[in-house]
Amino acid sequence: MYDHFQLEMMAYAAKYADANSFRPCARPPFIIKPIHRTTRYKTSTFLVRLEGPLDTPAKVQKLAGAVATPIVKEGEGETGKATFCQITGAMKLAIQAAFSRSIFGPVFIHVNLAPKSLSEVSFAPSLGSEVDSTLPHNRAVDEGQVFLPGQKQYPVWYFLYGNLADPETLARLLGLDEMPVLRKATTQGGVVKSWGGKYEALVDGPASAVVDGWAYLVESEDAEETLRYYETDHYEVVRCEISTMADSEEVVKGLVFRFVGEC
Known part of the structure; x- marks a missing residue:
């Protein structure tokens, strides 16, 4: 049994991943049990081990119905190295369905961090109940248009x-x-509520809704992933506009953790 994984994404993955899920063994035919397929579950992050009929990222992409080839992650435990693809909960469900009558049981590890998937062709995902990324003025009109911040x-x-x-x-x-x-x-575009009786949760609100808070410049991907692990997959990273209240007000394109679920 593996103790923990030294993943490329950052050292925190070893603390938060379900390392006990990685146990190569013979398995009976895999049967899918009913799953409450919430938005949070579908956008959550998982790793699937590359082995057997899932031994390449291309095969994972095909079975999961993904548009792009999944990111590859390397892991190392007490008995050796292993290779994984990073997938979403929705992709995990598709893979499980593909092997529902097979003796092969894919190995999944839940990575409990706030998902981040910023579109290159629209403002999605963005804070605000009135933001519709399908409208033409919120989508790219030419190949050179860039939506900020980038992934x-x-x-x-x-x-x-x-x-x-x-x-x-x-x-x-x-x-x-x-x-x-x-x-x-x-x-703007959000409302702060509470969940669990003690946690603050920012959810979509009307464009006129103003939320008070603080702006912080995150310097690196490692620092960002630390914050994403702290917030867990109860939240997701979305775009927003931040107005700083210094001597001269400045509006910058930024990111925020939006609550996933109902308060």
Whole structure:
């Protein structure tokens, strides 16, 4: 049995992945049990081990019905190395269905971090109940049009609220030697509610709705993934506009953690 995985994505994956799921063994025919297929589940992140009839990313892509080839991740445990593809919950369901009557049982690991999938051809996903990415003015009109922030754009501004807006919490999570610099800020199109009786949850709201919070410049992908693990897949990363409240107000294209589910 594997102790943990040293994944490319970052050291935190070893802490949060379900390492006990990775046990090569003979399996009886796989039967799918009813699953509550919520939006949160479908957008959650999983790893599927490349082996047997799923030994290449191309085969994973085909069975999952994915548009693009999944990202490959390397893992290492006590008994050797293994290779995985990073997939969504929706892709996992498709793969399970494909092997529902097979003796082969794919190995999945749940990676509990806030999903991030920013479109290159539209503003999606964006904060706000009135934002429709299918409308022509919200989509690319030519190949050269760029929607910001990009999926791999760093540094990138984040609008923070709740526990993450606490400098001491941020410093501890990111391993900073000094207190982080946060700017007083607002964003529009959201409403802060609560879930679980103690957590703040930003959900879509009308365009006129204003939320108070703080702007923080996330310097690297590693730092961003740390925050994504902290928020877990109860949240997802979406685009928003951040208005900083300094001496001169500035509006920047940024990101925010939006709650996935109902409050």
